Amino acid sequence: MPKHVVSVSIGSSKRNSRAEIHVESLGETFVLERIGTDGSWEKAIELVRELDGKVDAFGLGGADLYVYAGSHRYTFRDAQRMADAARKTPMLDGSGLKHTLERNAVRLLEPEIGWKSKKVLIPSAVDRFGLAEALDEAGARVLYGDLIFGLGLPIPLYRLSLLQKIAYILLPIITQLPFQWLYPTGEKQEKQVKDWRQRYFEWADVIAGDWHFMRRFMPEDMQGKIILTNTTTPDDLEFMRTRGVARLITTTPRLDGRSFGTNVMEAFIVAVAGKHPLSEADYLEYIAKLNLQPEITELQPKAQS
Known part of the structure; x- marks a missing residue:
């Protein structure tokens, strides 16, 4: 069995x-x-x-x-x-796995990507703090988009220490709110949002983290960009191709055409x-x-x- x-x-x-x-x-x-x-x-x-x-x-x-x-x-x-x-x-x-697997992935990808001074957008870093820390330690220029994509506030954060201080204040409150207020669930995962937040994708060389945040706000033109994520289906790959994404990197191998x-x-x-x-x-x-x-x-x- x-x-x-x-x-x-x-x-x-x-x-x-x-x-x-x-x-x-x-x-x-x-x-x-x-x-x-x-x-x-x-x-x-x-x-x-x-x-x-x-x-x-x-x-x-x-x-x-x-x-x-x-x-x-x-x-x-x-x-x-x-x-x-x-x-x-x-x-x-x-x-638990994000803290180990994704940190490890950043290290393994160094020869391929060369993180130093790469511009990386993480739409939501508090659910991937290990990834955020690893990219910071690798010397990437990281934009932590938690206030932008999670709360709709036009406040980009470029220092991990500042994100951490804000998280200490906000997370005890945010985690008590209905989850769907903060993150796309159900059919919302299929809907696209076209607004001012798309310009942060244009700034980045690499977009890393949660796929649903990325998909929801992704602009039409993603020529030459790299996506670092997981949980992708064949339809997701086609979605990326039509927008010009150059490479998809999943932190785990693909099984039967998808990454879990x-x-x-x-x-x-x-x-x-x-x-x-x-x-x-x-x-x-x-x-x-x-x-x-x-x-x-x-x-x-x-x-x-």
């Missing part, structure tokens, strides 16, 4: 998928499944209760359970309700390990054991010489 990982997502059901993978090094087969509830927390909670104890690990998709500012962790009230519905099966939102979210991959690692919680050292051990490395996809045809 293959181990079964299910990501229950409040995102769009149009992005549902199921992949069966055999890991040669472990001699085991795994089923990775993603089920969207189109923005309904109640449906998501009902589904978790129905599957609790019947699957090996849950991913919490389309939302964050935790966000970070430095070493401080804050919990979203809505997502906590969903996590509480899992009494027997561990539920992972990907935050960090919540799925974290749940996958927990299913592999057969224990929870895992330490940072545990995650790094399994990242190495499973050979989870960034995957680069060239999206535009090479010019003929």
Whole structure:
């Protein structure tokens, strides 16, 4: 019987998928499944209760359970309700893996990208603080877009220390608000917003972080840009191609034509390990054991010489 990982997502059901993978090094087969509830927390909670104890690990998709500012962790009230519905099966939102996998990806991509002085836009850094810290340490010129894309305020932040101070003040309040006020859920994930925020994409060489924030605000002209993200489908790749995106880098390999979210991959690692919680050292051990490395996809045809 293959181990079964299910990501229950409040995102769009149009992005549902199921992949069966055999890991040669472990001699085991795994089923990775993603089920969207189109923005309904109640449906998501009902589904978790129905599957609790019947699957090996849950991913919490389309939302964050935790966000970070430095070493401080804050919990979203809505997502906590969903996590509480899992009494027997561990539920992972990907935050533990983001701190390890995405940091590791920045290091591995240095020879390919050359981060020093690269202009990088992170539309939402508080849900990817490990990525933000790694890019800062690598010498990239980073624009943290949390106030711009999360709260609609025209205030770009260019210093990680300033983002951290603002996060200490705002996150205890923000995490108690309805999640859909802050992040596109359900059908909103498919809708595009064309406004003043698109100019920040024009500034950047690389756009990194959450795909749904990127897709929602992405301008028509993305010629030569690099996208660093995860959770992409074949339709997403076509979307990027039509806008001229040069390269897509996913922090995990693509399986059956798509890359899965960090919540799925974290749940996958927990299913592999057969224990929870895992330490940072545990995650790094399994990242190495499973050979989870960034995957680069060239999206535009090479010019003929």
